[in-house]
Amino acid sequence: MLSEDAxxxxxxxxxxxxxxxITGIGAVSFLVTTxxxxxxxxxxxxxxxxxxxKGEPVLFRQIHKEFSPFLLVLITTVGGLLSGILVxxxxxxxxxxxxxxxxxxxxxxxxxxxxxxxxxKMIASAITLxxxxxxxxxxPIAQIGAGFGSFFATKLNLSAKERRILLASGMGAGxxxxxxxxxxxxxxxxxxxxxxxxxxxxxxxxxxVASIVAYSIFSMFFGxxxxxxxxxxxxxxxxxxxxxxVLAVVSGVFAIFYxxxxxxxxxxxxxxxxxxxxxxxxxxxxxxxIGIAVxxxxxxxxxxxxxxxxxxxxxxxxxxxxxxxxxxxxxxxxSGGSAGVFGPSMVIGGSLGGAVGLALHYVSAIxxxxxxxxxLVGMVSFFSAAANTPFSTIxxxxxxxxxYHLIVPAIWSATISYIIAQKWTIYEKQEKNRKLSxxxxxxxxxxxxxEIKVQDILKKDFHYVLPDAPIDKIFSLLSExxxxxxxxxxxxxxxxxxxxxxxxxxxxxxxxxxNILIAEDVANTRLITTTVDENLHTLMHKIGFKEINTIxxxxxxxxxxxxxxxxxxxxxxxxxxxxxxxxxxx
Numbered sequence: 001m002l003s004e005d006a007x008x009x010x011x012x013x014x015x016x017x018x019x020x021x022i023t024g025i026g027a028v029s030f031l032v033t034t035x036x037x038x039x040x041x042x043x044x045x046x047x048x049x050x051x052x053x054k055g056e057p058v059l060f061r062q063i064h065k066e067f068s069p070f071l072l073v074l075i076t077t078v079g080g081l082l083s084g085i086l087v088x089x090x091x092x093x094x095x096x097x098x099x100x101x102x103x104x105x106x107x108x109x110x111x112x113x114x115x116x117x118x119x120x121k122m123i124a125s126a127i128t129l130x131x132x133x134x135x136x137x138x139x140p141i142a143q144i145g146a147g148f149g150s151f152f153a154t155k156l157n158l159s160a161k162e163r164r165i166l167l168a169s170g171m172g173a174g175x176x177x178x179x180x181x182x183x184x185x186x187x188x189x190x191x192x193x194x195x196x197x198x199x200x201x202x203x204x205x206x207x208x209v210a211s212i213v214a215y216s217i218f219s220m221f222f223g224x225x226x227x228x229x230x231x232x233x234x235x236x237x238x239x240x241x242x243x244x245x246v247l248a249v250v251s252g253v254f255a256i257f258y259x260x261x262x263x264x265x266x267x268x269x270x271x272x273x274x275x276x277x278x279x280x281x282x283x284x285x286x287x288x289x290i291g292i293a294v295x296x297x298x299x300x301x302x303x304x305x306x307x308x309x310x311x312x313x314x315x316x317x318x319x320x321x322x323x324x325x326x327x328x329x330x331x332x333x334x335s336g337g338s339a340g341v342f343g344p345s346m347v348i349g350g351s352l353g354g355a356v357g358l359a360l361h362y363v364s365a366i367x368x369x370x371x372x373x374x375x376l377v378g379m380v381s382f383f384s385a386a387a388n389t390p391f392s393t394i395x396x397x398x399x400x401x402x403x404y405h406l407i408v409p410a411i412w413s414a415t416i417s418y419i420i421a422q423k424w425t426i427y428e429k430q431e432k433n434r435k436l437s438x439x440x441x442x443x444x445x446x447x448x449x450x451e452i453k454v455q456d457i458l459k460k461d462f463h464y465v466l467p468d469a470p471i472d473k474i475f476s477l478l479s480e481x482x483x484x485x486x487x488x489x490x491x492x493x494x495x496x497x498x499x500x501x502x503x504x505x506x507x508x509x510x511x512x513x514x515n516i517l518i519a520e521d522v523a524n525t526r527l528i529t530t531t532v533d534e535n536l537h538t539l540m541h542k543i544g545f546k547e548i549n550t551i552x553x554x555x556x557x558x559x560x561x562x563x564x565x566x567x568x569x570x571x572x573x574x575x576x577x578x579x580x581x582x583x584x585x586x
Contacts, residue, residue, distance in 0.1 A: 012162060016169040016206040019152060020213030023145035023173035027218045030122050030141055031178065035059045037130020038299065041079070046071035048132065049295060051303025054229040055180065057222045067295075072132065073288030076298070079131020080284025081277075083124045083338050088277045091120040095276075097333050097341045097426075098125070098139030102146035102171050103193055104429040107437045111150050111163035118147030124338040128280075134287055134298045134328035136343020141178045142189075145170030145214070161202075164439055168193075168203040169210035175342075176211030177218035180227045181399035185211040188392035195388045195425055196433045197418075226402035227302075230309050233373040234405050241412055243367045247356045247374055248381045248413040252420025254352055255385035258326050258345075259424045265327075266334035276336050283335025290328045297324035301347035308354035308375045309401075315358045322351035341426050345383040346397075353378015373409075376401055381413035385421035388430065390414040449575065454539060455532035457574060458553055460564040464489045467496050467520040474499060474519060485550035487562060488523045494560040495552055497523030502547065529554045532563070536571055543568070 039060040042048040047065035052058075087094045093101050094117050105113050125140035149170030153163035168189045176185020186207040190200045269279050291298040296317065304321050307313040329344040357374025360367045368374065380397045384390040394410050431437045464487040465474060478486060484501040499522055529552045530539050539551065549568045555561040 012165060012206060013209055015152065015156070015158075015162075015166060016210045017213050019145070019149045019166050019169045020173045020210035021217060022148050022152075023141075023170050023210065024177050024214035024217030026118070026122065026144050026148065027141050027174055027177035027214060028221050030126060030137065030144065031057075031218075031222070032059060033122065033126035034129050034137065037079075037126055038132075041075050041130055042072070042132050042299065046075050046132075048072055048291070048299070050299070051296075051307070052300075053227050053302045053306040055223075055225045055227040056302070069292040072291050073285060076132040076284040076288035076291065077281050078284075079127050079133060080280035080282070080287075080332075080335070080337055082131075083128045083133075084277045084280035084336055086120060086124045086127070087280075087336070087338055088275075091117045092276075093117050094121040094124055094143070094338055095336045096139075097135070097339060098143035099171070099192065099340065099342075100139075100427050100429040102143050102167065103427060105146065105150065106164050106167055106193060107429070107431050107439055110160040111153065111165075111167045113143075113147040113150040113167065115147070115151045118144040118151075121147070121338060125340075128332065128337045128339045129300065131284070132287060132291055132298050133284065133332040133337050133339050134290075134301065134325060134344055135332050135337065135339020135341070136300065136346070137178045137340055138175050138342035139340025140338065141174035142171040142340070143174075145172075145174030145210075149210075161439075165203050165206050168200065169206045172207035173210035173214035177214040179342075179396060179400055180215070180219070180225070181396050182211045182215035183208070184392050184396035184399050185215070187395055188389060191389045191392045192387065192427060193430060193437070194433055195422070195430045197388075197390065198433050199391070200434070227400045228306055228309060228402075230376065230401045230403045231372070232405065233370055233376065233403055235373075235408050237366070237369060239366055240368060241409065243356075243360045243374075244377060244409040244413045245416055246360065247353055247378055248416035249420065250352055250356055251349060251378060251381035251413070252385045252417035254322070254348070255382055255417065255421045256424050258348065258386055259421075259426050261326050262330045262334055262341075262426060263428070265330040269335045279335045280332075280337040283331040283333075283337055286331045287328050290324055290331075294320055294324050296321050297328050300343055301325060302343070304347055305350040305375060305379070308350055309372050311372055313351075313354060315355050318351040318355040318358075322348050322355065325351070342383065342387075345386050345426070346379045346400075349379040349382025350375045351378070352382060373406055376403060376406055377409050377413050380410045381417040384414035385417035386424075386426045388418065388422065388425050388427075390418045449537035449540065450535045452536045452574060453532065454530050454534050454536070454553060454566055457536075457566055457570045458532060458564040459567065459570075462487060462550075462562070462565045464562075465499070465519045466490065467518065467523075469519040471517040471519075471522065474522070475504070478504075486519075487550075487552060487565070488519050489562060493562075495527070495529070495554065495562050496520060497525040498527060498550065498552070499523050500549070527552065529559065530566060531556050536574060539566070540571060540575075 047067035146167045149166035153166040172185040172189030176182040189207045190204045296304045353374040357371035361371045486499045488497040551566045553564040
């Protein structure tokens with residue numbers, strides 16, 4: 001017979017599988033919708049040259065059309081307007097890059113995402129990306145998958161913890177499917193929740209299942225090949241670690257620049273005194289102007305990465321794309337548009353890597369033997385720095401390119417860039433660590449209460465009366481000591497009970513208390529006691545919701561010998577101190 005925990009885990013794995021199926025179908029729908037808009041709006045109307053990576057499917061017919069700068073700006077502006085109206089009318093939570101909203105729901109909203117959000121997010125993001133907005137697919141599909149996971153868990157009346165697990169499963173499934181990277185999607189959903197290098201272990205097994213299922217369904221429609229085609233890169237020269245270190249420093253510094261620009265633009269747009277529905281149109285207009293100057297800097301921009309890998313992109317173009325992509329992405333998303341930040345980060349990082357690789361190769365072929373390899377490592381090091389996700393990014397890029405021979409320089413570069421930019425993150429809703437997450441706050445408080453013993457808050461001074469003490473003496477003593485409880489201890493120093501002011505007042509409310517009553521007549525003899533070696537978590541569980549203010553502390557060997565008391569108020573005070581310690585940014 002399986003245990004109850006095993007059955008519960010098996011049921012949750014089954015639910016994660018269903019989330020993977022639905023998210024995989026959602027990823028297919030999202031990609032088709034995005035391609036429909038980009039081909040029919042950008043290319044077939046504006047004549048914008050669309051260059052996709054070799055692993056991207058061709059879904060719609062492209063007709064030859066001369067490039068029209070005017071139509072490009074018109075389409076990016078109208079696309080921003082439509083996206084803004086859709087989002088801010090029906091689901092304001094769908095604005096921005098999506099992943100942050102899912103992270104916030106995990107930490108602070110018990111995993112709850114409104115059911116309408118994934119639907120609005122899919123349509124708005126498809127319009128934003130399809131009309132030339134500079135963004136990626138990871139944010140939208142992460143929020144789409146997370147939204148379904150949350151909705152599914154709510155419908156099944158699952159607990160908050162289980163809802164969070166299915167939310168993370170949907171997030172990982174979406175990323176794993178859309179980027180042809182199932183393992184990276186699972187790791188990403190577990191890692192992106194925190195700024196520090198922590199993994200959300202309780203969700204990982206479920207994100208793996210959901211991501212594999214979603215990836216498999218997505219690949220049934222679009223093939224099993226990686227997103228980018230690359231030659232066989234090899235790392236055989238340790239001297240190149242110097243060059244990769246240079247790339248890591250450039251990536252780390254540029255990631256900080258990217259984050260600062262991104263949120264500075266957002267702050268500027270927040271101050272513009274117009275309704276938010278229109279602001280993405282302003283961002284779209286500026287993006288259109290950038291697209292006229294450098295077409296590769298808008299839309300997804302994945303074609304630039306493929307060109308850099310193939311060796312057809314120049315240093316000048318790569319530097320220009322990296323710089324302008326920062327602003328195009330900021331004006332697209334920080335204005336309120338709906339798109340992800342992972343895709344643009346890949347383009348920025350890949351462009352930086354390609355430029356650094358080519359530049360150092362011109363200096364010396366010993367420093368860089370294969371410049372195109374720096375494109376892949378640049379993608380890893382830049383996003384590791386920008387998002388504080390070194391583990392998943394390393395796996396993500398290897399799966400997206402099908403190239404596993406650059407693990408050593410990728411880890412090297414990602415670690416250095418991550419350290420440089422650790423104080424900054426493109427995902428501002430990340431918590432610093434598990435201890436600061438609302439999802440684990442009670443858990444950590446409980447663990448810390450388990451480390452505190454009763455002896456740490458024991459009060460050895462306490463008041464008591466003998467069992468034959470008259471009632472008038474009890475009232476007099478209670479008024480003098482400013483306490484609500486009195487222990488009853490006999491002449492042999494044995495605990496006989498406890499008298500509480502609450503009980504005495506309730507007796508007075510019913511009738512006058514006869515003067516002939518003595519202490520043992522009004523004492524509560526059904527006592528909860530503790531010992532000095534008991535921890536506060538166990539004691540709190542023992543007390544529960546009972547109206548107990550004073551707990552006698554008895555000798556470990558002689559259970560009726562009192563050596564002190566513990567006050568409920570002192571336990572609460574200690575708990576509050578623990579809470580403050582947990583939330584202190586140290």
